[in-house]
Amino acid sequence: MIVNVNVKRADRKKRQVFLFFIFILTLTILSCKNENTKAGDAPGSSQEAAWLEDYSPSPFVWGYIDTMGSFVINPLFDDTRDFSNGLAAVNLNGKWGYINKQGKLVISNLYMTCGDFSENIAVVQGFDKKYHYIDSTGKKIFDCPGEECASFVGEFAVFAVNESFGVIDKKGNAVVPPRFRDLKFGAPGQFIAKIGTQEGVIGLQANWIIEAGSHSIKLAGEGYYIVKDGQQSSYFDTKGKRVAGPYNTAGVFEHGYAAVKKDNKYEVLDKTMKTIYATSKKLTSAGSGLWIEWQNDTTGLIIYNDGRYLTKKPYAAFLKFAEGTIGVMQGESWGYLDSNGAEMVSPSLPLAWDCIGGRIRFIGQSGYGFLDREGKVKIIPKFPEARDFKEGLARAAIFR
Numbered sequence: 001m002i003v004n005v006n007v008k009r010a011d012r013k014k015r016q017v018f019l020f021f022i023f024i025l026t027l028t029i030l031s032c033k034n035e036n037t038k039a040g041d042a043p044g045s046s047q048e049a050a051w052l053e054d055y056s057p058s059p060f061v062w063g064y065i066d067t068m069g070s071f072v073i074n075p076l077f078d079d080t081r082d083f084s085n086g087l088a089a090v091n092l093n094g095k096w097g098y099i100n101k102q103g104k105l106v107i108s109n110l111y112m113t114c115g116d117f118s119e120n121i122a123v124v125q126g127f128d129k130k131y132h133y134i135d136s137t138g139k140k141i142f143d144c145p146g147e148e149c150a151s152f153v154g155e156f157a158v159f160a161v162n163e164s165f166g167v168i169d170k171k172g173n174a175v176v177p178p179r180f181r182d183l184k185f186g187a188p189g190q191f192i193a194k195i196g197t198q199e200g201v202i203g204l205q206a207n208w209i210i211e212a213g214s215h216s217i218k219l220a221g222e223g224y225y226i227v228k229d230g231q232q233s234s235y236f237d238t239k240g241k242r243v244a245g246p247y248n249t250a251g252v253f254e255h256g257y258a259a260v261k262k263d264n265k266y267e268v269l270d271k272t273m274k275t276i277y278a279t280s281k282k283l284t285s286a287g288s289g290l291w292i293e294w295q296n297d298t299t300g301l302i303i304y305n306d307g308r309y310l311t312k313k314p315y316a317a318f319l320k321f322a323e324g325t326i327g328v329m330q331g332e333s334w335g336y337l338d339s340n341g342a343e344m345v346s347p348s349l350p351l352a353w354d355c356i357g358g359r360i361r362f363i364g365q366s367g368y369g370f371l372d373r374e375g376k377v378k379i380i381p382k383f384p385e386a387r388d389f390k391e392g393l394a395r396a397a398i399f400r
Contacts, residue, residue, distance in 0.1 A: 048127040051112070055094035060385055060397035064088070064103075067359060067389065069370070069379035073103035075398050082390040085117035087136060096124070098138070101393065107138035115151040121170065123149050123157070133172075142172035158183050167191060167204075176206050186225065187238045192217050201225060201240070209240045221253035222271040233260075235273065244273040255289035257305050268305050277307040287320035302326070302341065310341040323355040324373055336360065336375050344375035357389030368396070 063075030064083075079091035087098045087106065097109035098117075114124040120136045123144070131144035133152075145168060146161040156167050159178065166178030176183070182194040186201055190209060193202045200212035210217065215229040224235045224243065234245025247260040256271050266283040268276045268291065282294040286302055290310060294300040299314035302321075319327030324339040328347065335347035352362040360371040364381030370389075372378045385397040 051127065052094045057093075057400075059400055061400055062090075062385075062395055062397045064393040065379070065386075065396045066393065067357075067370075067378065069382075071396070072393065073099070073101075075396070080395045081116060082387065082395065083393055084390070085120055085136065086391070087117050087122075089114050089116065098122075101391075106136075107134070118152050119154075121152055123151050141170075145172060145174060146178060153185050154188065156185075158185075175204050176202065179206075184219075186217075186219050187223060190238060192219065192225075201236075209238070210236055211240075218252065220250070220258065222256065224253065224271075226250050226252065244269070251285060254285055254287060257289050259283040259285065259291060268307075270305075276305050277303075279307065285320075286318055286326060287322060290321050290326075292318055302337075311337065312341075313343075315347075319352070320354050323358065325355045325360065325375075327352050327354065327360075334362070336371070338375075345371065353388065357392065357394070359389050359394070361386060361388055361394075370394075 057078040061075040062077045062080040063071045064073040064080070066072050077090040077092060078094070081089040083101065087100060089096050090099050090105075090109070092109045095109035096111040096114045097105055098107035098114075100106050110126065111124040112127050115122050117136060121133055121141065123131055123133055125131050131149040133141045133144070133149070135141055144159055146159040146166070148160040149168070150158045152170065155170060156175070158165055159168050159174075160166075161178040164178040165180045165183040166174050167176035167183065169175050176191065180193045180195055184192040186192045189204050191202050193200060193212070195212055198212035198214060199217050200208050201210040201217060203209055210225065210227065213229070215227050218226045218228070220226045220235060223238050225238075227234050227236050227242075228250075229246075232246035232248065233250035234247070235243050235250060237243050245260075247262045249261040251259045253271060257276065258269050260267050260269060265278055265280060267278045268283065270276055279293060284292045284294070284300075286292050289305055291303050291305070292300040293303045295314055299316055300318070301312070301314055302310040302318070304310060315328040315330055317329035319334075325336050325344070327334050327336055329335075330347035332350075333347040334349040334352040335343055336345040336352070338344045349362045349364070352360060354360075355373060358373060359378065360373075360375075362369055362371060362381070366381045368383040368386035369377060369381035370379040370386075383396045384399060387395040
């Protein structure tokens with residue numbers, strides 16, 4: 001059944017939406033200054049006082065809503081982050097701390113900046129400019145061994161000394177010395193490293209698995225990297241061996257499949273590098289093992305990995321297929337298809353996002369609202385700011 005949420009496309013309505021966007025954008029820009037890192041000293045110091053004296057809260061107060069739109073944590077905070085590992089960072093009067101899902105402040109607001117919890121560990125920065133890691137009770141685990149430290153991804157985190165990057169483990173030991181210009185996470189136990197202007201892949205002993213060179217490298221998934229050298233791209237495995245290519249373009253693997261272009265042909269590959277489907281039309285990912293096959297420069301159809309069509313009606317733009325839904329654009333408006341390719345929301349929304357946590361965030365005439373997976377309005381548009389659902393709750397704001 002097609003659901004129309006009554007967002008008309010008349011010029012008057014378009015102007016209203018445009019003015020709403022400008023208003024929200026202005027408020028967002030004003031609120032962003034609250035996230036800027038500013039030099040400070042230990043809590044209670046004059047420099048902390050100077051930071052707080054300059055602090056200016058946004059026009060919003062933030063809380064958390066459930067999937068029906070009711071505030072389960074009242075809007076009391078100057079700023080908030082998504083829940084992760086059952087805790088969320090919140091800002092009160094310019095200082096960050098953490099609350100639990102009952103809204104209780106479990107780690108006091110003592111920090112200038114902080115990261116999300118991952119496997120019960122988070123990085124925080126005090127007003128002395130120093131970083132350290134804490135557990136879910138707020139207890140310090142160890143100090144950052146450099147000037148800056150990032151959040152953990154699995155067992156490791158990146159840190160910096162004199163603008164050179166290395167890797168630490170969960171005991172704070174430097175397993176990769178800080179001598180690289182840049183470090184990004186690769187396959188487990190590996191890192192995409194840049195030394196000078198050259199890029200390669202290293203292991204935990206800082207040994208080169210893919211030798212540094214003038215190429216650029218991207219993690220492709222399924223145990224592969226994409227190595228782009230000039231105008232050609234190839235797939236390499238985690239042992240540094242080229243396994244496929246070169247191609248004109250090569251994409252990352254999603255649900256075990258990737259799209260490549262060679263000469264004038266596009267192909268869908270499985271993770272063994274076998275061609276599943278080939279076409280002369282351009283392919284881009286729609287997520288979850290689906291693809292957009294572009295019929296021309298302006299419209300495309302959604303297909304399965306083997307080339308079968310999910311949709312017969314072309315659309316101008318697409319979001320990612322997520323939780324059984326995909327956003328599609330027709331004209332200047334967004335709608336949604338179900339897993340069978342049927343329109344469950346006719347293109348009528350000025351702006352919308354992927355389905356996350358069972359809810360689809362969208363903007364209507366009165367603010368942010370949410371649809372369910374069937375395209376029904378579950379939370380009417382009413383919030384001047386809102387974010388996606390994470391761990392069952394979503395951040396939402398009201399005006400002060």
